[in-house]
Amino acid sequence: xxxxxxxxxxxxxxxxxxxxxxxxxxxxxxxxxxxxxxxxxxxxxxxxxxxxxxxxxxxxxxxxxxxxxxxxxxxxxxxxxxxxxxxxxxxxxxxxxxxxxxxxxxxxxxxxxxxxxxxxxxxxxxxxxxxxxxxxxxxxxxxxxxxxxxxxxxxxxxxxxxxxxxxxxxxxxxxxxxxxxxxxxxxxxxxxxxxxxxxxxxxxxxxxxxxxxxxxxxxxxxxxxxxxxxxxxxxxxxxxxxxxxxxxxxxxxxxxxxxxxxxxxxxxxxxxxxxxxxxxxxxxxxxxxxxxxxxxxxxxxxxxxxxxxxxxxxxxxxxxxxxxxxxxxxxxxxxxxxxxxxxxxxxxxxxxxxxxxxxxxxxxxxxxxxxxxxxxxxxxxxxxxxxxxxxxxxxxxxxxxxxxxxxxxxxxxxxxxxxxxxxxxxxxxxxxxxxxxx
Amino acid sequence: xxxxxxxxxxxxxxxxxxxxxxxxxxxxxxxxxxxxxxxxxxxxxxxxxxxxxxxxxxxxxxxxxxxxxxxxxxxxxxxxxxxxxxxxxxxxxxxxxxxxxxxxxxxxxxxxxxxxxxxxxxxxxxxxxxxxxxxxxxxxxxxxxxxxxxxxxxxxxxxxxxxxxxxxx
Numbered sequence: 371x372x373x374x375x376x377x378x379x380x381x382x383x384x385x386x387x388x389x390x391x392x393x394x395x396x397x398x399x400x401x402x403x404x405x406x407x408x409x410x411x412x413x414x415x416x417x418x419x420x421x422x423x424x425x426x427x428x429x430x431x432x433x434x435x436x437x438x439x440x441x442x443x444x445x446x447x448x449x450x451x452x453x454x455x456x457x458x459x460x461x462x463x464x465x466x467x468x469x470x471x472x473x474x475x476x477x478x479x480x481x482x483x484x485x486x487x488x489x490x491x492x493x494x495x496x497x498x499x500x501x502x503x504x505x506x507x508x509x510x511x512x513x514x515x516x517x518x519x520x521x522x523x524x525x526x527x528x529x530x531x532x533x534x535x536x537x538x539x540x541x542x543x544x545x546x547x548x549x550x551x552x553x554x555x556x557x558x559x560x561x562x563x564x565x566x567x568x569x570x571x572x573x574x575x576x577x578x579x580x581x582x583x584x585x586x587x588x589x590x591x592x593x594x595x596x597x598x599x600x601x602x603x604x605x606x607x608x609x610x611x612x613x614x615x616x617x618x619x620x621x622x623x624x625x626x627x628x629x630x631x632x633x634x635x636x637x638x639x640x641x642x643x644x645x646x647x648x649x650x651x652x653x654x655x656x657x658x659x660x661x662x663x664x665x666x667x668x669x670x671x672x673x674x675x676x677x678x679x680x681x682x683x684x685x686x687x688x689x690x691x692x693x694x695x696x697x698x699x700x701x702x703x704x705x706x707x708x709x710x711x712x713x714x715x716x717x718x719x720x721x722x723x724x725x726x727x728x729x730x731x732x733x734x735x736x737x738x739x740x741x742x743x744x745x746x747x748x749x750x751x752x753x754x755x756x757x758x759x760x761x762x763x764x765x766x767x768x769x770x771x772x773x774x775x776x777x778x779x780x781x782x783x784x785x786x787x788x789x790x791x792x793x794x795x796x797x798x799x800x801x802x803x804x805x806x807x808x
Numbered sequence: 809x810x811x812x813x814x815x816x817x818x819x820x821x822x823x824x825x826x827x828x829x830x831x832x833x834x835x836x837x838x839x840x841x842x843x844x845x846x847x848x849x850x851x852x853x854x855x856x857x858x859x860x861x862x863x864x865x866x867x868x869x870x871x872x873x874x875x876x877x878x879x880x881x882x883x884x885x886x887x888x889x890x891x892x893x894x895x896x897x898x899x900x901x902x903x904x905x906x907x908x909x910x911x912x913x914x915x916x917x918x919x920x921x922x923x924x925x926x927x928x929x930x931x932x933x934x935x936x937x938x939x940x941x942x943x944x945x946x947x948x949x950x951x952x953x954x955x956x957x958x959x960x961x962x963x964x965x966x967x968x969x970x971x972x973x974x975x976x977x
Contacts, residue, residue, distance in 0.1 A: 575952035663921035709915035
């Protein structure tokens with residue numbers, strides 16, 4: 371265990387020692403906790419064997435960081451990698467058995483004919499001395515982090531039988547300065563916090579980013595018109611449209627799984643209610659009719675029902691309602707306060723911000739079992755906005771530390787947490803993207 | 809007093825007299841630069857005027873605070889709201905935006921709802937005391953615009969508020 375922690379510290383130091391430019395642009399990343407039950411895997415450094423300029427991405431390091439972050443794997447620290455095979459034929463299996471490694475990844479980076487790079491890699495089961503994967507991935511010069519994330523996904527899926535979610539993105543909101551000199555930005559970055567890009571900037575609050583199922587658009591709430599307004603924006607072109615700007619609240623957008631509808635909260639009748647908008651016609655269907663606050667609707671994966679927050683019973687709790695309207699059923703009976711649901715891809719787990727005597731933590735309700743099971747994923751006290759990875763292996767959430775907003779990525783077993791901190795200002799409102807399409 | 813001084817004094821009196829004379833003419837332009845104190849004293853008809861927003865103590869109070877998770881207007885704010893309601897009644901052209909805010913605890917979208925509820929509560933209190941619905945607009949900012957960014961009871965108490973913003977006096 372001590373060794374695990376030491377290796378994690380080492381990893382954190384290695385990441386902090388990145389060139390200044392990369393660090394200034396990206397979120398800082400460090401890891402707390404560790405999982406002794408994680409699978410031991412060695413990712414041997416993958417040297418550049420080409421004749422041009424070496425890539426600025428250390429592919430093996432990105433893969434190792436990803437695997438560690440998932441909580442499912444524990445990589446051998448680079449200092450302990452005493453042999454550095456780059457081909458399967460060079461692996462001395464007894465060495466890795468002594469080091470108690472279950473898996474080993476070897477590879478090398480070559481020049482691709484079109485000017486980019488080609489990464490050839492192999493994954494072996496150490497005990498069986500069996501090759502599980504032998505693949506080559508080609509990418510552009512600037513796309514090597516994407517390649518490393520895709521290789522991570524392939525390794526993750528081969529060993530665990532679950533699709534990896536490393537090659538995905540996250541959206542989040544940053545805020546700096548104090549009113550009236552605040553600056554807000556809606557950002558999109560790689561799932562590990564690198565390559566942050568600005569989607570929109572505003573001097574008025576931005577909140578509630580939500581991904582379209584194809585990952586090409588974001589819906590979000592902006593106050594730039596003086597009141598909450600829902601926009602949908604294309605990420606590649608930056609083109610955007612106002613979809614809701616009614617009197618009162620225009621909030622909590624959520625795309626249906628097929629992308630044709632948007633659930634949202636409007637208080638145009640004087641009280642926040644859930645609506646579903648047909649995105650082609652902009653026609654609205656009112657789903658809830660209650661004097662309580664009804665908001666934060668999210669879709670069940672089958673698109674047939676919505677889970678939302680309502681304080682109709684006094685304090686906020688989660689409810690489920692058919693996506694065409696009808697009777698709402700209460701889902702949560704544990705905790706003083708349950709809000710802002712995020713639902714796993716299979717619909718089995720619902721993550722939420724749970725408050726107990728004003729301590730707010732991320733809780734997950736597993737409904738796939740005969741008896742519903744609760745799990746707390748975060749230590750508190752002001753944890754909010756959970757968002758599942760598309761494979762539900764991890765969650766993002768927001769909290770406050772030392773007076774500023776930070777994001778954490780936590781493994782689904784709560785054993786590994788990774789902090790994403792912006793060097794200046796607050797980070798909040800994380801939303802994990804769907805899988806990317808090649 | 810030399811001649812020059814005397815001449816200036818005479819000129820000054822003449823200007824003053826002509827100004828006074830002008831004021832008696834009904835169609836005199838409003839561009840009179842130096843009104844005499846007697847002539848500008850407001851007619852005390854008991855109605856508020858726009859300048860009172862900057863001078864009258866209860867009208868300068870523009871913040872209503874709330875208890876945790878509550879949208880009930882506390883009794884200590886009733887006098888202030890009665891004062892603003894009277895202003896609205898006296899000045900039908902006046903318009904107010906009520907900006908509702910919540911503290912940071914709990915989810916952001918729920919807090920948007922809570923901020924609106926607080927705005928509505930103040931709106932209802934102003935209408936009950938004589939303001940009209942057409943003069944009032946509620947906008948909720950939820951927890952997005954704290955006045956104190958700290959995470960403690962004092963900051964939270966400051967942030968749970970409705971701000972009375974005059975958009976037309």
